[in-house]
Amino acid sequence: MLSIDAIENANSGHPGLPMGAAPMAYVLWTRHLKINPNKTKWLDRDRFVLSAGHGSAMLYSLLHLSGYQVSLDDMKHFRKENSITPGHPEYELTDGVEATTGPLGQGLGMAVGMAIAEKHLAAVYNKPNLDVINHHTYTLVGDGDLMEGISHEAASLAGHLKLGKLIVLYDSNDISLDGPTKMAFDDNTKKRFEGYGWQYLRVEDGNNLENIDAAITDAKGNLQQPTIIEVKTVIGYGSPEQGTNKVHGNPLGAKNVEAARKFYHWDYVPFEIPGAVYDRFHELIVETGEKTYQEWGKILAKYQENQPELAQQLAASFNDRIDSSWVKEVSNYHENMPAEASRVTGQKVISAISKYNPNFWGGSADLFSSNKTNAADSEAFEPNSPQERNIWFGVREFGQAAAINGIALHGGSKVYGSTFFVFSDYLRSALRSSALQKIPVTYVFTHDSIAVGEDGPTHEPIEHLMSLRVMPNINVIRPADANEVIYAWEAALVSRETPTVLVLSRQGLPILPNTDELAVEGVKRGGYIISPSQKNIADGILIATGSEVNLALMAQTKLLKEKIDVSVVSMPSFELFEQQDSAYKEEVLPDKIKNRMSIEMGSTLGWERYIGRNGLSLGIDKFGASGNGSLITKHYGFTADNITRLFENYL
Amino acid sequence: MLSIDAIENANSGHPGLPMGAAPMAYVLWTRHLKINPNKTKWLDRDRFVLSAGHGSAMLYSLLHLSGYQVSLDDMKHFRKENSITPGHPEYELTDGVEATTGPLGQGLGMAVGMAIAEKHLAAVYNKPNLDVINHHTYTLVGDGDLMEGISHEAASLAGHLKLGKLIVLYDSNDISLDGPTKMAFDDNTKKRFEGYGWQYLRVEDGNNLENIDAAITDAKGNLQQPTIIEVKTVIGYGSPEQGTNKVHGNPLGAKNVEAARKFYHWDYVPFEIPGAVYDRFHELIVETGEKTYQEWGKILAKYQENQPELAQQLAASFNDRIDSSWVKEVSNYHENMPAEASRVTGQKVISAISKYNPNFWGGSADLFSSNKTNAADSEAFEPNSPQERNIWFGVREFGQAAAINGIALHGGSKVYGSTFFVFSDYLRSALRSSALQKIPVTYVFTHDSIAVGEDGPTHEPIEHLMSLRVMPNINVIRPADANEVIYAWEAALVSRETPTVLVLSRQGLPILPNTDELAVEGVKRGGYIISPSQKNIADGILIATGSEVNLALMAQTKLLKEKIDVSVVSMPSFELFEQQDSAYKEEVLPDKIKNRMSIEMGSTLGWERYIGRNGLSLGIDKFGASGNGSLITKHYGFTADNITRLFENYL
Structure with missing residues (x-):
């Protein structure tokens, strides 16, 4: 009811999802989610991403009841100016919000990135009986998320990578903004996701807590495949207009809220929560969470003792520490040396950074051979080699960008992605999301101009430079030669709140006079x-x-x-x-x-x-x-x- | 061999696809494709879209051999300056090229649009025994197309709409640019597409002409479902490096070309084609095509006699005729009238245009209620009501944009799509494709600024206006009031070679002084x-x-x-x-x-x-x-x- 009260109070919002999906969220949070509301940045916590970000009121309610820094007063300021409870969840603004969501499908894409990060870090750091990294990533998606193209890229990639610790709860309510989803959408989700190599589970009655619980337990038991649990729900359950698009994106209105109160036998005034509810959440979430956290602390202590170097490296990675020794190693470009394509310099730089920074990794959307963005000292990150650091994202630009956002949000990585500059169009919304979330990922875009030549206009960027320069909080850098490439990468690595776009050439660029000295400060x-x-x-x-x-x-x-x-x-x-x-x-x-x-x-x-x-x-x-x-x-x-x-x- | 010679001569290009996919293309063109190389704009021709646009050399070879305006000399200028045989196929530049392709996945999306257009026009115009519109849309896709997110949106939409006359040939060769596709991609395409409601067929040996032929025949027999035929091929078949990524995107080299010549028992010098080959293509394609065309001509003649009004309307539609009578009907806004959101004016305008122009239609990506872009006088375009003109695209922005490109390319429609302005990021590459192909579709983007309010930063456009203004060949129009909306739409309708982006407000805008007169010329x-x-x-x-x-x-x-x-x-x-x-x-x-x-x-x-x-x-x-x-x-x-x-x- 808290979500409904908040929406009603704001006179704006989406009541449908919170009312239908509350039971599955309740089961997940109280029986499965490994979190500690007192240590919300705990590195081994489970991640929960509300991909269907319009259901924000439900997330804020859960955070409030679970003891995060979200007060009843904050709930009353839902969707109001300067509140920490905005219309869609915003990373860093609100304690416990793991990702900014709202643009559909991208929450799923970021969850895939988080699960990739977990798999990689677990492979790098865990030692026998010392699992310092061992957690799940959950995301709650709606019909809209699954209609978006990025859901295909993300799910297909997750299936390929066998991300067994990724669990998707699908709030399947047959209604979207305009009406019944069947007007536009009748995918067989089981077949579709099984086609991606996922485990598919189904809960026929979204109000049956035990069945939801059993499905999540099942999903956790399968470490070889990601799982999607399709939970059939009734949108706006409990409102007289349940099951229609009227409850998707508009407040219920006083009369229907009253009816919902009756339906739920909820005898409290708006924003009144009985103490017993708080107690129950405290017991199930805070106490359990604190206990699990303490146990993990013991493992970490042992780890620090047995693996002091790795422990230090792990801590440094989560503090985003970067070793700049690589600069010296590559800064040997002088005038009169042979011309070199900036993408080629880029490859040398990536290999050098990688050598000194074990937390530095990234990939390409099936263009390693062209982007030159694979690190020389590493192999492909694959299901059987998750400790490796060259990620083969496949021809999935948007999925790649959402995934690197997720990897960065997870923590412990400095991450990059790459494709042809012209195809930055395919991932633009995820790039905007990097900027909005202030996560300093790096995009390497090569083949930067008409100099691409033979591939023609579909492959030649024209407006892309300026169109990214007008986007807030992005540093677009187009280096003029090898020296500028080095200091462009340095700027990208030291950036703390701003993603960087590096725009590199396919063709050779002469080393310009004095850039070995001028570019050091000049690029910065x-x-x-x-x-x-x-x-x-x-x-x-x-x-x-x-x-x-x-x-x-x-x-x-x-x-x-x-x-x-x-x-x-x-x-x-x-x-x-x-x-x-x-x-x-x-x-x-x-x-x-x-x-x-x-x-x-x-x-x-x-x-x-x-x-x-x-x-x-x-x-x-x-x-x-x-x-x-x-x-x-x-x-x-x-x-x-x-x-x-x-x-x-x-x- | 002609494709290989062209690539070798250009010293640039992608030989892999032409060599592996040639047999299926040959079967399709010589035994199924309904075309008339002498009447390449015949409105009832089958459409063929090479979604895997990097295989352009194969398409040019087919066009040359089939008697289109592509000469041997053009083939020799493959990928060269000012040739009509550029690196990727370009619409209007080359006779017989139905769409500009290269940006992966979009060819499939445009093919879906073409099949939508066919289904709609057939429903509107055909009369018993007088099928003036009755053709198939074929597209050839590669692994890369199917990895792209847009393939999900397009295929899911096509399945929902039961586009039975859409047939996809999938050149499944297990290799992409960087190496084996299994490094990043192992979808079960059968399950995936059956999940979308498609018919899935498989040809195990891509060189078996009879099996390919049988599969296409099967596909044509199913009018209730779109069909995907997965044809297993060997990339670069006939080259010593067949089956590897080395043949994907680089010329074979003289030695391997020689080996391929031997493999195929091809005893001719580069660019020499024996007369018998030309004769065979002439017989199978030109003669058959001419015959089919003549038969259609008879039907059309009868149709013109029995249905003179509809026949005239059909001809007018394919000539992009627009009746401007709608302007008078809506131009009654004066100062001191109540404020009106420009999206609301937009809806009145759309309804008025629709009333006078039966070829005018479009849709929304699940935001009709917000975009206000449904025409009042029509219902939903659905499998059982294909004559209707409001297209429910679902939450598929990119798929929508590619589809409206396809609808426009098909001919016979003046088409628009719509979503929130901020989500123009999701479809940006397709919008660029509208501009590049010079097809005057209209994009209606509402919720144009931070005035959106409660939904917050994920839903508030900032950089979008300027980022579209820097794109070549697009008219971005942001009207100030109802009168400017009217003349903005008029500008969009009269545009012949430039797509238009209309940027409309969510909130009310006062009618400004004198715009009823000033805006007439002012907006233009x-x-x-x-x-x-x-x-x-x-x-x-x-x-x-x-x-x-x-x-x-x-x-x-x-x-x-x-x-x-x-x-x-x-x-x-x-x-x-x-x-x-x-x-x-x-x-x-x-x-x-x-x-x-x-x-x-x-x-x-x-x-x-x-x-x-x-x-x-x-x-x-x-x-x-x-x-x-x-x-x-x-x-x-x-x-x-x-x-x-x-x-x-x-x-």
Whole structure:
């Protein structure tokens, strides 16, 4: 009833799920979930993700009753400004909320990531009789989650990886926002999930606590397969309008709430909870949880004694410690060395980071051979080799991104994913979720421009750079050469609350003059003068990123021959540059220098921030083309000669 | 061998699929596909979509041999600049290519859309013994397509809709780019697709033409279920490296090509095709096709005689004719009428368009109740009511977008889809595909800003407006009131080569002064002076979109009291404004007026195009929040008072 009261009080919310799914959630929390409300960041706790995030009122009710830092007053402020009980659950905002959910399907995807993390860490750290990592991941999903494409990617991956400790409770109520789900959806979930290699269980009556209990016990007994338990429920159970879409997303209204109170024989005023209920939750959850936690503490103590190095490493991993020794190992790039694709430098960097940081791992969506993102010192993370650190995500970009979010949320890992830059479109919502949850995962996107060439416009990013720059709390970095790659990766690793997008080239990039020194600070600051003008006040500024910085430098030389003396600014990251103080910005881009040109193989809208209304942009505002990469780039005007000519005409 | 020669000649491409899948493609094209290479736009032809677009060389070979406008010379220019044989198939560029493919899974999604179109048009137009619409949709998919999440959405939708004339050939070769698919993928495709309500057939030997033929015949016999035929093949069959990922995405090399020639007993030099092969294709495809086409022509003639009105309507639909009479019917909004959410106006407009245009239809991803995008005069398009025009896409945003692309590509429809604006992220790659293919579908995205309120940051768009504005060939329109909605929809309907994104509000918007007249031209031109300054040369310009235009107008009045005389520009569409001549732009935004302010509840990066480096932006560069919508918008500074204060301080 607490969920209903909260929704009614907010006059906004989704009562349907809490009313139908309450029994299964109750059974899970009171009889199975391994948690300690006094130690909510306990690393070996079970994870619970409410994938159907619109049922947030139910989660807050559970947290409140279980003794988390969610008060009755917080419940009364459900969906109100500055409350810790927002419309959809938000990670870090509310004690006990393990993931931000709401965008459907992604909670399941993140749960898969958490289960991946558990499997990996258990394989790395557990020793005979010393299981320091041994917990389940539960997620509660609705019809909407299972209609989403990401549910396929996540479930197919989980089945392949045999994530036996992943258990999905499926609130199967036959109703979605618009009406009966059968208007659009009649999957046979059993066949579907068995096709993925899952165990499928079914509870015919969602109000039968014993059957739910038995199914969860069954699921826990199967460590070779993830399990989905389809629990048939009645949406809005107990309301006169139960079983219809009217109870999905709107408050019940006073009359129906009254009727529900009667139905449940609930004789209390709104927000009144009898002491006996609190006592029961305290006994079943807090006391049991505390006891289990103490037992785990004993195991950990023994572990620390027997495995001091591993114990230290485990603690360091959960504290997100990063060893930067790798930088020295790779920072040996100087001008006149052969050109190198930034994806190739990226691979060397990943291998070096991996060598010094056992908690660093990641994968690719079936593009290791192209992204070059596998660590040299590790093999494939597979059911039989879960200690390994190269994750084969398959052709599942969105599933990959949700999974790395889940791996990061679980704790103990610094994680990355990768695919072609153009296919960042497939995972965009999960990337936004990384940003919203402030989890500093790294996305490595290679094949960064029309220079991809032969694969043509479907594979050539145009708008992707700018379209990610406008997303809040993401650092997009497009390095100009090997040295910039190194410091871009360093920026990604030290980031604490912001995910990083690294945009790398397919084609070779020359090592630019002085970047071995300039890029150290320059990348961190987002933009820097890579080559100053000869006179004090330049005739103009050329601003470029990635492969175009070299063109700008060549144009600078040509322009100087025409007595036009410009400076060249390398601007690998708008976001990092924006964070600098105005003195630094003024130093790089002096206000009085009005003649400015941007050079980047991507959309021009947005460059006006630096070049102004009357600046000159060499960019691309149409789709790419199929053909030889260097011919295509020439055709689109990306040559030093063309830049020189354009700038001369512009002056 | 032609595909191999083309790939070898380009020194770039994917030989694996053409070599393994050639037999099934050969059987399909020569024995089943209803096409007429002399009438490639024949409306009742079978559609064939190569979802595994990296196998383009095979498609071009088939088109060449079948007598389409693809010459041997074109084959020699495979993947070269300005050829009609690019790396991935591109719609409209090449005769006979039905869809642009390459981004995996979307070809299947578009094929589902084509089959939806066929089912609908057949239900609307066919009369007893006069089947003017009666064809199949075939698509060839690979492992990668089936790993993608969109394959779930598309297949689940197709199963629900009982698209019996959809037949999928699955080139199941156990190899993807990085290696054996079993490293990441071991779905039981039979169980999975039977779970969706499909018929599953299997051909164990992908080189057995008779078995393939029998399976396709079987599939055609089942009109109640879509069919997937899993054909086990050997990737790169005939090359010494067959069955490995080495043949997936790289040319074979001279030595292995030679070996393949021997294997196939192919005694011809590269690009030499014996006359007998041409003759055989001519006989099986051109002659048969011409005959079938003539027979259909007879049916059509009879149909024109018996059903003159319907025949005319059918022809008009395939010519994309739109009746604009609807505009008059809804254009009765004047100042002082009650405020109306732009999504509500949108619903009235959709119903009006639908009334006058039987070819106009669309749907929602389980959000009809919120998007307000169902036409009043129609019911749900369901297996038993395929003549209806409101498509219940389910919670399948990406599948919906690919499907509307397919419906548009099929011809005969003007189609739209809808969801919450924030979830445009889920379908972004399909929207890009609309733009790339130049198909003028319409996306209706409602709940356009933080004004959504209680649902919180996961449901509040921030970066979405700007992130779509940077995408090539899309018109993003965010109307300020009911009148702007009408003309935004009109712009969408008259668009011939550009998809339109309509961004509509959840909350009520007042009818603004004079928009009943100004918006007629104003929206079409992207931006216009909605309220001029009193003096000739304004003290500044306030530029706003959507719900913020009203705030700008209120601030204008307040500023005038402070003797600051500004003009207000409503800028519903950057893209349409950019297409105007410089005289018009100068009229709306005179260069000499430097004091400019943008007001929009979204990312500010990009507004500098109009306000310059030193302009003032009131926008949002962080995520939204949960709470009452109007309190949240105030909290983020969107009030007339705050705008007034900010502009005063800025001057």
